[in-house]
Amino acid sequence: MCLSILAVLCFILTSVSSNRVIELNEKFLDIYKRDGANPWLVMFYAPWCHHCKQLEPTYALVAQSIHNEDIGVLVSRVDCTKYTSVATHFSVRGFPTILYIHKNRIVEFLGDRTREDIIDFGKRLTGPPSRPIKNCKDVDNLRKKHQVIVVHFGPNPVWSNFSEVAESLHSSTWFYHSPSSCEKYSDNSIYILKSSSLGQEMDLKYENKSDNSLKEWVYSNKFPHFVKISHANLNQLLRSGKLLVIAIVEEVKSIGRLATQQHVDFKNMVENIAHSFDDQDKFVFCWTSFVDLINSIAMHTISPIPNLIIINSTTLEYFRVDGEPNSQNILNLLKGISDGDINLRPSGGDGYHHRLIRWAYDGYSSLTNMYKGNPILTLLVFGLPMIFLSIILYSSCCSDVFEAREEDDEDEEDSTHNKQD
Numbered sequence: 001m002c003l004s005i006l007a008v009l010c011f012i013l014t015s016v017s018s019n020r021v022i023e024l025n026e027k028f029l030d031i032y033k034r035d036g037a038n039p040w041l042v043m044f045y046a047p048w049c050h051h052c053k054q055l056e057p058t059y060a061l062v063a064q065s066i067h068n069e070d071i072g073v074l075v076s077r078v079d080c081t082k083y084t085s086v087a088t089h090f091s092v093r094g095f096p097t098i099l100y101i102h103k104n105r106i107v108e109f110l111g112d113r114t115r116e117d118i119i120d121f122g123k124r125l126t127g128p129p130s131r132p133i134k135n136c137k138d139v140d141n142l143r144k145k146h147q148v149i150v151v152h153f154g155p156n157p158v159w160s161n162f163s164e165v166a167e168s169l170h171s172s173t174w175f176y177h178s179p180s181s182c183e184k185y186s187d188n189s190i191y192i193l194k195s196s197s198l199g200q201e202m203d204l205k206y207e208n209k210s211d212n213s214l215k216e217w218v219y220s221n222k223f224p225h226f227v228k229i230s231h232a233n234l235n236q237l238l239r240s241g242k243l244l245v246i247a248i249v250e251e252v253k254s255i256g257r258l259a260t261q262q263h264v265d266f267k268n269m270v271e272n273i274a275h276s277f278d279d280q281d282k283f284v285f286c287w288t289s290f291v292d293l294i295n296s297i298a299m300h301t302i303s304p305i306p307n308l309i310i311i312n313s314t315t316l317e318y319f320r321v322d323g324e325p326n327s328q329n330i331l332n333l334l335k336g337i338s339d340g341d342i343n344l345r346p347s348g349g350d351g352y353h354h355r356l357i358r359w360a361y362d363g364y365s366s367l368t369n370m371y372k373g374n375p376i377l378t379l380l381v382f383g384l385p386m387i388f389l390s391i392i393l394y395s396s397c398c399s400d401v402f403e404a405r406e407e408d409d410e411d412e413e414d415s416t417h418n419k420q421d
């Protein structure tokens with residue numbers, strides 16, 4: 001078995017770099033379906049692609065961890081500029097794309113491109129969509145291991161809708177089922193169990209009512225407790241139909257840490273509120289350092305940072321904290337919204353004129369950002385055309401005046417002619 005895998009590897013790989021990422025070529029197309037013993041994680045890249053280069057060290061760590069943990073997934077990559085047939089075969093459109101490939105099964109990785117998320121993805125897909133829990137004690141361990149798990153408790157057999165949902169969300173969410181009932185949880189029920197980085201736990205129980213499909217429920221509640229907004233989950237959050245309570249903080253991207261202790265404290269404060277404020281049906285608590293994104297939704301520059309905004313994900317209307325964003329004021333706002341206080345009127349939205357304003361604001365803010373980055377270039381790029389434009393406008397106005405004068409002259413001439421006649 002080992003030997004055959006080795007033979008396969010020797011056959012298809014062109015070179016193994018110093019890390020454990022296998023470099024593939026077009027022979028992969030002949031091999032991946034035939035030799036289906038091990039699943040593949042394949043990164044499709046192009047040498048010129050900036051995001052691919054950024055992902056490289058992370059991906060090398062993924063390969064190392066998966067090797068160390070003996071998960072049995074072959075971590076590899078393929079240069080799509082050299083082996084275009086491979087990219088075409090898997091209909092790869094953007095770089096980098098990460099696919100899980102096992103025989104005929106192909107699943108795209110759509111999460112945040114961090115080491116943990118990619119490893120999680122590989123591990124999850126190598127097992128069945130829902131894994132059995134043998135002992136109720138294991139539930140606590142699983143909660144420690146994963147931020148979010150969806151669990152079906154017995155003693156009734158697994159509900160077919162549960163299997164269906166587990167299958168469809170296999171790439172993003174961990175599903176488990178316990179054949180027996182467990183003390184802490186109701187019999188024959190489905191829970192979403194979350195744990196936070198601060199060690200808090202939250203349980204959500206599915207109410208099996210006809211108006212609430214299981215799939216929608218899992219879909220809009222599967223976000224980790226106090227989730228970080230990323231490019232990967234933003235669209236899902238906006239489709240959750242909930243109110244997004246967003247802590248806006250500043251992050252030093254290069255080291256992946258928050259800018260100052262003040263930002264760390266603010267984030268922790270909001271996370272604690274997230275835990276104590278018990279209205280999970282209506283709110284999702286999150287945090288972000290994409291200030292531009294929030295400014296664009298709010299259509300103005302939010303300051304000071306750290307700050308907090310509550311966005312209605314369906315309408316893009318938003319609420320801001322009245323006064324200083326401290327815990328008392330934040331709680332008051334949350335309670336007000338939760339109780340349906342009519343004095344609280346949201347701003348913004350996603351109507352036709354809001355889109356127009358947002359469009360103008362985005363244009364304006366990219367211009368000012370560009371000016372801050374490189375004032376001379378900005379002046380050249382936008383200033384020169386403006387000067388030309390004003391000259392053209394000016395001359396066209398003045399030419400009107402000239403024409404008008406000429407006409408006057410003609411009139412006069414005409415009249416003089418008439419006189420002469």
Ligand SMILES: *[C@@H]1O[C@H](CO)[C@@H](O)[C@H](O)[C@H]1NC(C)=O
Pocket residue numbers: 159188189190208
């Ligand atoms: C939900 O309700 C349906 C129909 O009443 C039932 O068949 C199913 O077993 C229930 N599922 C759970 C998990 O309670």
Ligand SMILES: *[C@@H]1O[C@H](CO)[C@@H](O)[C@H](O)[C@H]1NC(C)=O
Pocket residue numbers: 161208209210212213214215
């Ligand atoms: C269960 O699945 C069936 C068929 O897919 C669907 O019609 C029904 O609405 C689902 N029920 C729930 C509560 O999700």
Ligand SMILES: *[C@@H]1O[C@H](CO)[C@@H](O)[C@H](O)[C@H]1NC(C)=O
Pocket residue numbers: 241242243282312313314315317
């Ligand atoms: C979002 O706004 C709409 C329209 O005002 C409202 O009907 C809906 O309930 C709001 N969503 C939430 C989660 O409050």
